[in-house]
Amino acid sequence: MISFHADRSHAAAVPGSPSSEEARDFPSGGIRRCDRSDMGDPAMRASNRSRHDVVIVGGRVAGSATAMLLARLGHDVVVVDQALFPSDTVSTHSIARSGVVQLRRWGLLDAVLDSGAPAIRQVTFHALGDSISRPVKLKAGIDFVVAPRRYVLDAIVANAAERAGTDVRPGVTVTGVRRDGRGRAVGVYGRDRVGAPIDIGARYVIGADGLQSRVARSVGAAISEVRQGDGATQYAYYAGIPWTGNEFFVGARSLAGVFPTHDGQACIWICNPSADAKAVRRRTASRAEAFGELLERSAPQLAERLRRARRTSPVSGMLRMPNQLRQAFGPGWALVGDAGYHRDAVTGYGISDAFRDAEFLAVALDQALGSGVEETAALTLYQQQRDQALREIFEITCRLAAYPAVPAFIELQKQLSAAIDKQAAALAARPVPGERLLATA
Numbered sequence: 507m508i509s510f511h512a513d514r515s516h517a518a519a520v521p522g523s524p525s526s527e528e529a530r531d532f533p534s535g536g537i538r539r540c541d542r543s544d545m546g547d548p549a550m551r552a553s554n555r556s557r558h559d560v561v562i563v564g565g566r567v568a569g570s571a572t573a574m575l576l577a578r579l580g581h582d583v584v585v586v587d588q589a590l591f592p593s594d595t596v597s598t599h600s601i602a603r604s605g606v607v608q609l610r611r612w613g614l615l616d617a618v619l620d621s622g623a624p625a626i627r628q629v630t631f632h633a634l635g636d637s638i639s640r641p642v643k644l645k646a647g648i649d650f651v652v653a654p655r656r657y658v659l660d661a662i663v664a665n666a667a668e669r670a671g672t673d674v675r676p677g678v679t680v681t682g683v684r685r686d687g688r689g690r691a692v693g694v695y696g697r698d699r700v701g702a703p704i705d706i707g708a709r710y711v712i713g714a715d716g717l718q719s720r721v722a723r724s725v726g727a728a729i730s731e732v733r734q735g736d737g738a739t740q741y742a743y744y745a746g747i748p749w750t751g752n753e754f755f756v757g758a759r760s761l762a763g764v765f766p767t768h769d770g771q772a773c774i775w776i777c778n779p780s781a782d783a784k785a786v787r788r789r790t791a792s793r794a795e796a797f798g799e800l801l802e803r804s805a806p807q808l809a810e811r812l813r814r815a816r817r818t819s820p821v822s823g824m825l826r827m828p829n830q831l832r833q834a835f836g837p838g839w840a841l842v843g844d845a846g847y848h849r850d851a852v853t854g855y856g857i858s859d860a861f862r863d864a865e866f867l868a869v870a871l872d873q874a875l876g877s878g879v880e881e882t883a884a885l886t887l888y889q890q891q892r893d894q895a896l897r898e899i900f901e902i903t904c905r906l907a908a909y910p911a912v913p914a915f916i917e918l919q920k921q922l923s924a925a926i927d928k929q930a931a932a933l934a935a936r937p938v939p940g941e942r943l944l945a946t947a
């Protein structure tokens with residue numbers, strides 16, 4: 507298991523063993539094509555030098571999912587992350603139907619539910635003085651969504667990667683990508699948690715290191731598309747009152763909401779243009795006061811309910827969220843998750859994007875590593891699949907993040923819901939990477 511050093515207040519919430527669903531689907535922790543004994547000389551490991559098929563920088567939803575799938579496909583993978591797990595990251599965390607489909611297909615959904623994240627079966631929209639509640643319909647085999655805290659979700663995926671055979675190394679900061687004489691990425695270097703130098707060689711270097719990706723900067727990955735992006739999302743946790751499901755409050759130049767999560771708490775959030783968030787912050791004494799005022803203005807019904815609740819966390823969030831795509835690969839490297847594609851959080855879709863693209867990338871790398879498919883062909887297909895799959899929701903996200911008038915905003919929300927259902931159905935129909943090997947073992 508990953509060593510749990512950080513943020514001890516969260517440690518008890520993290521499941522420590524495979525769920526029954528995982529145990530059923532992956533009884534041996536994954537079938538390996540390679541022998542663990544050829545994963546590198548122990549002397550090299552001890553001296554912080556090693557060589558692998560794939561090194562992944564960043565061990566949250568994008569990095570650990572890619573690692574888990576590659577390891578299940580039999581590859582020798584190491585994941586490094588400067589963070590220790592379990593630990594939180596700045597993000598609200600409702601997982602869309604398509605992301606829930608991925609968790610189920612990969613055998614991780616039971617672990618998420620076992621962690622105490624409630625299955626959310628009702629969604630309520632409040633707009634223009636009306637409130638409409640609907641059950642989450644059964645589509646793509648899923649009739650609920652879920653909003654696990656990131657310190658729980660990320661650890662579940664990282665633990666699954668480790669159980670499949672990935673060498674997960676928390677507390678390792680990568681400072682650069684090593685290139686050979688022809689410019690091909692051949693590994694990464696950096697330092698471990700005590701400051702000792704680390705040098706990891708690999709046939710492929712994957713940047714799953716988020717928006718500010720060090721890997722992307724080191725290899726000079728070009729930003730291939732930039733759209734206007736000036737959205738803000740702020741959030742805090744509240745306890746002490748009942749929550750009926752996910753709720754969305756559409757206001758003028760704002761979207762606020764409720765995501766029920768562990769321990770009877772809910773993540774309360776608000777998205778709006780950064781200029782609006784900053785203007786309120788300038789004339790208030792604290793982030794908490796500014797957050798309260800934004801909610802009061804944009805979702806007064808919610809603000810009224812929260813007067814009976816207790817805020818259990820500081821207010822967190824992000825301003826000026828970019829909408830951008832980076833080139834997805836180059837010689838010996840590829841990007842996945844926010845490192846390659848970032849979008850405003852107004853659609854709450856980054857985790858689902860990361861899960862989808864992790865699978866596309868793992869399959870492409872599997873082909874390049876072992877199935878005789880030429881690297882450029884495999885990784886070009888990855889980039890094409892990513893760019894095609896993200897397009898519809900990216901366009902909707904950019905339009906929502908411009909905060910059009912409320913009727914247009916509501917129409918875009920309907921389009922978003924249909925686009926997510928379409929993507930969930932497409933993912934549900936795919937073969938599960940590693941499943942065939944497991945079935946014939």
Ligand SMILES: Cc1cc2nc3c(=O)[nH]c(=O)nc-3n(C[C@H](O)[C@H](O)[C@H](O)COP(=O)(O)OP(=O)(O)OC[C@H]3O[C@@H](n4cnc5c(N)ncnc54)[C@H](O)[C@@H]3O)c2cc1C
Pocket residue numbers: 563564565566567568569586587588589595596597598599600601602678679680681714715716717719720739740823824842843844845851853854855856857858860
């Ligand atoms: C305010 C906000 C709200 C959001 N709400 C939602 C939501 O409700 N639903 C949803 O689906 N998405 C949401 N998102 C988007 C979602 O959080 C991201 O899309 C998702 O976290 C991307 O995952 P990732 O694995 O690509 O990157 P990250 O989660 O950013 O993880 C990157 C990892 O790389 C590590 N790293 C970085 N640099 C280095 C280095 N040099 N060496 C070693 N390690 C390194 C970091 O420590 C980190 O652990 C939200 C985002 C924000 C900002």
